[in-house]
Amino acid sequence: MALTDSQSPVAFVTGGARGIGLACGRWFLAHGYCVALLDKDADTLAQTGTALADPQRVLTCVADVSKPEQVDAAVAAVVARFGRIDALVNNAGVAVFKKIEDTTWADWRYVMGTNLDGAFLCTQACAAVMLRTGGGAVVNIASISGLRASTMRVAYGTSKGAIIHLTKQQAIELGNAGIRVNCIAPGPVDTEMSKLVHTVAIRSDYYDTIPLNRYGTAEEIANGVGFLCSPAASYINGQTLAVDGGFEASGVGLPTLRRKAQ
Numbered sequence: 001m002a003l004t005d006s007q008s009p010v011a012f013v014t015g016g017a018r019g020i021g022l023a024c025g026r027w028f029l030a031h032g033y034c035v036a037l038l039d040k041d042a043d044t045l046a047q048t049g050t051a052l053a054d055p056q057r058v059l060t061c062v063a064d065v066s067k068p069e070q071v072d073a074a075v076a077a078v079v080a081r082f083g084r085i086d087a088l089v090n091n092a093g094v095a096v097f098k099k100i101e102d103t104t105w106a107d108w109r110y111v112m113g114t115n116l117d118g119a120f121l122c123t124q125a126c127a128a129v130m131l132r133t134g135g136g137a138v139v140n141i142a143s144i145s146g147l148r149a150s151t152m153r154v155a156y157g158t159s160k161g162a163i164i165h166l167t168k169q170q171a172i173e174l175g176n177a178g179i180r181v182n183c184i185a186p187g188p189v190d191t192e193m194s195k196l197v198h199t200v201a202i203r204s205d206y207y208d209t210i211p212l213n214r215y216g217t218a219e220e221i222a223n224g225v226g227f228l229c230s231p232a233a234s235y236i237n238g239q240t241l242a243v244d245g246g247f248e249a250s251g252v253g254l255p256t257l258r259r260k261a262q
Helices: 019-030 042-052 068-082 105-132 154-176 192-197 200-209 218-229 254-261
Strands: 010-014 034-039 058-062 087-090 136-141 179-186 240-243
Touching: 010 019, 010 068, 010 105, 019 034, 019 042, 019 087, 019 218, 034 042, 034 068, 042 058, 058 068, 068 105, 087 105, 087 218, 105 136, 105 154, 105 179, 136 154, 136 218, 154 179, 179 218, 200 254, 218 240
Parallel strands: 010 034, 010 087, 034 058, 087 136, 136 179, 179 240
Antiparallel strands: none
16 A cells, blocks of 8 residues: 555656756655655665755665566665656666777677666566556656767767657557656756766866756756656657757857957
């Protein structure tokens, strides 16, 4: 038996312990949802649950999205607690930044297992629950690396490109059944992950290509996710929204333009 009002919408966010996932969780809480946050980092997830300080509306689930049995157990826990799932955000992701010739099969499978298999498994499990209560919305978190290639990202970029196409496949069949599926492709975002892997030179390269001349914030990505899950997006299905400051649209010449403006 669910422990909360079954009429309250429920959002399930993977990779929810920090960064974009946590920002999405906060957005849903601010808009009247109950929220289940899934992450394989048990310590950080526990700290996040304590910090949110809303045990009636927040459930934390420790699980690895690349493991079918763990996904099924987490979804069962969400249903037992809240009785329904209305929104799924497939945000859990990992990255390996290596040249193609240095990327091992283990690297490839590690990235694909979380980024692609995880989105497939979580959607399969959550869609069955959504259909029992009239449908819902899924947002897959891809990356600008899935729309345009860049160096050192053969596994990561390919996984995100696959997520974009997976979104279209899911949108056709699940949309027909009442579940909208869309995709967010974030540009560079100031998260803990980006701070660890983006050197000063890489950050400068991004600034040279982004018309808005800055990194995004996790909250800006969450706003896009929330919109796509909301009734305001009720006729949007199978789309990829680049939340990237114009990075995907940009070509060459911005540094020269900026120098001339000065």
